[in-house]
Amino acid sequence: MLFLQLVLFVVLLPDGGSEDDFQLPISIRMILTSSFYNHSWTQNQGSAWLDELQTHGWDSKTGAFTYLQPWSKGNFSNKELKEQERSLHIFSTGFPPIFHNHVRQWQLEYPFQVQVVKGCELHFGKALECYLRIAYQGSDLVNFQNMTWQPSPKGGSRAQQICKLFNQYYVVNKIVHVHINDILPRFFLGLLDAGKAYLLRQVRPEAWLSTGPSPGPGRLLLVCHVSGFYPKSVGVMWMWGEQEQWGTQRGDILPHADGTWYLRVMLDVVAREAAGLSCRVRHSSLGGQDMVLYWEQPHSMGLVFLAVIVPVVLLAGLVLWLWKCW
Structure with missing residues (x-):
């Protein structure tokens, strides 16, 4: 991770510039929102954001990414992107049934929303921080740290029960660990590199x-x-x-x-x-x-009236005098 951080700063500093050339902090967020309307109806929505700029959309039916910027693919190959599409599609189909099956145990009430947020944040002078969090109705529920799920302080007994269940899936958690600590930082790095010209542009107000x-x-x-x-x-x-x-x-x-x-x-x-x-x-x-x-x-209406009417009257008088002379 230290090597990745050094490489990242080299990428962000164009032509030997200073850190001020790139405004920190900057972050990437990938959000999957699952709306649970009843036991048999769930709707998924996915997107990715670089700060407030949306870089990706997601088609929940096909599982395909939508690239909203010319540089949204970053430095990932088409093969790697297809693997990520497949991974997200599998997760989006396997994740909701877990909550459906534990509605009573976790005291969930339809309709409700669950947000899965993964991302990275880069602050000046600090190491790159990547994370995975799950929220219920917009409030933090659990987060992933060092191969295990931890309950949020506000999650209560529901968060503790979810962590107990999720921590049983050792193989899945190992895959998640690799994704958060390797794949996601590399994608963030590649996205910043590919979009550097756009992100460093200067537009006068x-x-x-x-x-x-x-x-x-x-x-x-x-x-x-x-x-x-x-x-x-x-x-x-x-x-x-x-x-x-x-x-x-x-x-x-x-x-x-x-x-x-x-x-x-x-x-x-x-x-x-x-x-x-x-x-x-x-x-x-x-x-x-x-x-x-x-x-x-602002000038008063009286002055505006005089400024418009007086020249018109003078011009009309001049035209009348010339007509009489003719």
């Missing part, structure tokens, strides 16, 4: 200002929109000169279909104090030069 619903009489809700940026890490601040303003409201960073991100940051201010405020955007794609947008008070 677009930004604009607007107002939101009025917070009250004499107040403004200023909104700074930042869109289309990658990677995800971004700094957006409302400023007065060089002083950051307190009371900003930061929304969730939301994904676009193209893999870039969107964020809005709001500030509730007294309307007469809005002039002079600015929104500052910091992002790695900007090359160290912050993007700054200054808030300007």
